[in-house]
Amino acid sequence: MDDFTIYNDPILVRKRKGISGDPYKNVTETLWVDKGVAYLRETPSRTERVRVTGTSYPLYEINDGELTKDTYKVDYVHGEVYFHESLNKKSLTFSYLGTGVLYFPDSRIYLTGDKNYGSAKIKFQDIDRSVLEQKNRVDNLIRSTPQPSELVDVRTDRNGKVYSVAKDRIDADQKKIEDVQIDLNGKEYTSPKARVDADQKMVEDAFMSSSRTEILKSLDARIIYDYNELNQNINTKVDNLQNTLVPQIDNLKNIINTEINRIESRIKKEINVIDFGAKGDGVNDDTEALRAALAEAKKRGGGTVIVPYGKYLLRGSLTIYRNTRLLSDEGVVFFRANDYSGYMLKNGDSGDQYTEYNGNGNIIVSGGMWDGRGNLFENGGTLITFGHSENVIFENLILKDVVNNHGIEINSSKNVIVDNCKFLGFRNTGQRDYAEAIQIDRASEAGFPAFGSYDLTPCRNVTIQNCFFGKSGTSGMTGWGRGVGSHGTITASAKHSNINVKNNRFEDTIQWAIYPLHWDDSQITNNKIINCGGGVRANVSSASMFRITIDSNIFLNTGEAGLSNISVVGSADYEMRTVSISNNIIYGVSDKSVSGIYAAYCNGCKIQGNDIRNCGTHGIMVRRGRYYDVSNNSVISCEDTGIYFWTDILYSNISNNSIGYIGLNGIHVTSNVDTLSISGNTISGVNKVKYDGGMGNHIRITDNVDRVSIMGNVCRNIAHDYIATNGLYISSTCTNVNRTGNIFRGIGINDNSGSLVTGDSV
Incomplete structure (x- = not known):
């Protein structure tokens, strides 16, 4: 085949990297389901999943098992979504994070097993030619074959006359019938029989003799014969019309009845709490009415429970069951009516003993404000708690004014989405300043007393997105203890996984x-x-904890509680493994904070591309661990040390960072650090004047540091406020130091290590 043509028929790649410079694209599109499958325009991101809407009931993604009318499967390689046959010919809306698409030309598909064709394109062309030849042969056979006799008979009358279509013949027969109703004088009768009766009477009046009687008998016989024959023809044609129309009418009736049943079924699936006695007036207790509506949904095997606009007082907990959507109109408020300590909404009854993810799932809670009235009550209690569930969505909720507990607890559940919710107002009456607005926990009796079983099932595949966490403005209420998190002991076999917190705003947490x-x-x-x-x-x-990414977040004026802006901390026995802290903006770090970024006991930690400014303490601090890569960060205007490595660190790298306007040292490495590269850093201005001639250096290495390469760093003083004691200071306890190509011109060096020096500019 023509190789030149192939090389000019390129593979088109429209793939994104999914990073800050080339992010994945949010895609929303409406597609038809054809033969149980819909084809997405782009390849979806597996981590973000595909969300499908467009039915009167929620649809949930499954990974395996048989498809049902409310489930679907996604092929994340080819961008195909599979559905139950009941959704064929349905128009559905698909939302996902698009990674792009790959177009592969047919000329690039080679056929190794068929030597008659060089590529799939040529073989397709040959198939098209064969199909066209076959079609022409079939068309010729149809045209050369006479029509079946029954089709001709329908158009042919008793005299052998052939009409162009059956309708023309029926119209001609009808005209004959109408002509019979008109006599020779042009008088029209109501029917052929009426005319015959009139003619017979005329004959009887005109002839009174026996011969006349014979004539009349003959005429009468002739007329009766013609009438009977005509009546038989009419009845035959009526029967033929009925045989054609009745099936069509029956089919139309079936279509209408099917549509009526579908509409009635949908109406029956919607359960309005008002029909069960709810008042929504903010005065009467609506607990039992809402319980009855949710129980009715359970009885039907699922459905949508509608809560119309109003204020609903609750004196006890509500339970929502599987396959249910709780849909509240805009402006709906659920109030905690008294000082009970239970939950406002849960997905199981006391005494239930579910295991793993086999409890009540396939649930959507949409809309409404859940007000714990924490300014009035002391016991509080978590507002919404779910356990042992799968396929759950919380959307467009407001969780407000909680005492000591959580807005939502997600326990022992998987495939959970919290989207576009607001968490407003918290009050700590004791030692609960760690309480989270959203708590992610495992199934233990101490952590989840709502119902069992307590099999320590963890959470998986939880996404919290587009939410706000802050104050409510209610007197006596503050921001939350924590926004999103977990607390309590976790075992290696019961760790949470694939928790995604993205596109949220957190303000004023304690x-x-x-x-x-x-x-x-x-x-x-x-x-x-x-x-x-x-x-x-x-x-x-x-x-140990594995593979966590903290990327592209913005931190403003954070750390007043003495905590870092970003902190990843393992322990002597359990490490933080494979950590990425990248592309974050940290601005205005409190002087009470430990540092802008803090990492300890890590095994494989990348701190890359972060921007730290106006920091009242250390910029980046690293302690204990191995394989740290601190590179391409910008640390500007920092009151203490820019990058601080200390105590028991192995096999690490500090490179290509920009460090300036630093209060103490630009880079300080100390206390048993082994095998370290410090290269390509630019340090401009250290040892701020407030230290009164302290020991601030551009690079400071002290106390048993071994095997260090210091290469290609550029250092300088700035004006009279940032003058280093030394461009480089190395204590005598440091060994195996290699210095190459650094610039310390005009600053001075105090190296007591006996290091190997090649090409430094001093």
């Missing part, structure tokens, strides 16, 4: 905005954290 405790394979991205006691802290208790 402690951390986000507190991941044993969240393996999790991402914290594109959040704004403002005026919080601390930012993000990922840590362990009794097992």
Whole structure:
């Protein structure tokens, strides 16, 4: 085949990298389901999943098992979504994060097993030619074959006359019938029989003799014969018309009845709480009415429970069951009516003993304000709690004014989405300043007393997005203790995984905005954290934690509680493994904070591309661990040390960072650090004048640091406020130091290590 043509028929790649410079694209499109499948325009992101809407009931994604009318499967390789046959010919809306698409030309598909064709394109052309030849042969056969006799008979009358269509023949017969009703004088009768009766009477009046009687008998016989024959023809044609029309009418009736049944079924699925006695007046207790409506949905096997506009007082807990959507109109408020300590909404009854994710799932809670009235009551209690569930969506909710507890607890559940919700107002009456607005927990009796079983099932595949966490403005209420997080002991076999916190805004938390405790394979991205006691802290208790990403977040004026803006901390026994802290903006770090970024006991930690400014303490602090890569960060206007490595660190790298206007040291490495590269950093201005001639250096290395390469760093003083004691200071306890190509011109060096020097500019 023509190789030149092939090379000019390129593979078109429209793939995105999914990073800040080339992010995935939010795609929303409406597609028809054809033969149980819909084809997405782009390849969807597996981590973000595909959400499908457009039916009167919620649809849930499954990974395996048989498809039902409310489930679907997604092929994340080819961008295909599969449905139950009941959804064929339905128009559905698909929302997902598009990674792009790959177009592969047919000329690039080679056929190794068919030597008659060079490529799939040529073979397709040959198939098209064969199909066209076959079609022409069939058309010729049809044209050369006479029509069946029954089709001709319908158009042929008793005299052998052939009409062009059957309708023309019926019209001609009808005209004959009408002509019979008109006599020779032009008088028209109501029917052929009426005319015959009139003719017979005329004959009888004209002839009175026996011969006349014979004539009349002959005429009468002739007329009766013609009438009977005509009547038989009419009846035959009526029967033929009935045989044609009746099936069509019956089919139309079936279509109408099917549509009526569908509409009635949909109406029956919607359950209005008003029909069960709810008042929504803010005065009467509506607990039992709402319980009855939710129980009716359970009885039907699921449905949509509608809550119209109003204020609904609750003196006890509500339970929602599987396959149910609780849909509240805009402006609906659920009030805690008295000082009971129970939940406002849960997905199981006391005494239930579910295991793993086999409890009440396939649930959507949409709309409404859930007001705990924490300014009035002391016991409070978590507002909404779900356990042992699968496929749950909380959307467009307001969770308000909670005492000591949580807005939503997600326990022992998977495939959960919290979207576009507001968490407003918290009050701590004791030692509960760590209470989260959204708590992610495992099934233990101490942590989840709502119902069992207590099999320590963790949470998986939880996404919290587009939410707001802050104050309510109610007197006596503050911001939350923490925004999103977990607390309590976790075992290695019961760790949470794939927890995604993205595109949220956190304000005024007492402690951390986000507190991941044993969240393996999790991402914290594109959040704004403002005026919080601390930012993000990922840590362990009794097992190592693997693969967490903290990327592209913004931190403003955070750390007043003495906590870091970003902190990842393992322990001597359990490490933080494979950590990425990248592309974050940290501005205005409190002088009470430990540092802008803090990492300890990590095994494989990248701190890259972060921008730290106006920091009242250290910029980046690293302690204990191995394989740290601190590179391409910008640390500007920092009151203490820019990058601080200290105590028991192995096999690490500090490179290509921009460090300036620093109060003490630009880079300080100390206390048993082994095998370290310090290269390509630009340090401009250290040892701020407030230290009164302190020991601030551009690079300071002290106390048993071994095997260090210091290469290609550029250092300088700035004006009279930032004058280093030394461009480089190395104590005598440091060994195996290699210096190459650094610029310390005009600053001075105090190197007591006997290091190997090549090409430094001093």
